[in-house]
Amino acid sequence: MIGLIQRVDAARVDVEGLSIAQINGGILLFLGVEREDAQPQAMRLVERVIGYRIFEDETGRMNKSLKDIQGELLIVPQFTLVANTQKGTRPSFASAAKPDQGRLLFDYFTKQAETQLETTVQSGKFGADMQVSLINNGPATFWLKT
Secondary structure, X not given: OEEEEEEEXXXXXXXXXXXXXXXXXXXXXXXXXXXXXXHHHHHHHHHHHHHXXXXXXXXXXXXXXXXXXXXXXXXXEOHHHHOEOOOOOOOEOOOEOOHHHXXXXXXXXXXXXXXXXOOOEEEOOOOOOEXXXXXXXXXXXXXXXX
């Protein structure tokens, strides 16, 4: 399972011109599910995302997590994160989970994040053509893999 996290001041997901999810500050997570992924990988990534220390403390160092600052989380499914781009000029998605497996693990991940965070957890729509808007803070972007 792959998570691309961005520290944001705000983020929003639109589908067909309508806003379906938005946060006012915290982490925007793009989530990719691979074929071999299962619930243990999802749980580990949830722990890493909410505990990853990318927010500044009083001294300006990245020492605080999403949970520490009670920030919000926006989760966006993005199967293209698992693409193999090592050969040629076209990505291969052979390692991506099948849509049914991806949807189940995306939903499981979202529910686990909701139970572990005491703040807003929003999500994009699995399989939809989404427009994602964000104000990246830093910029601070990190790639996490389980």
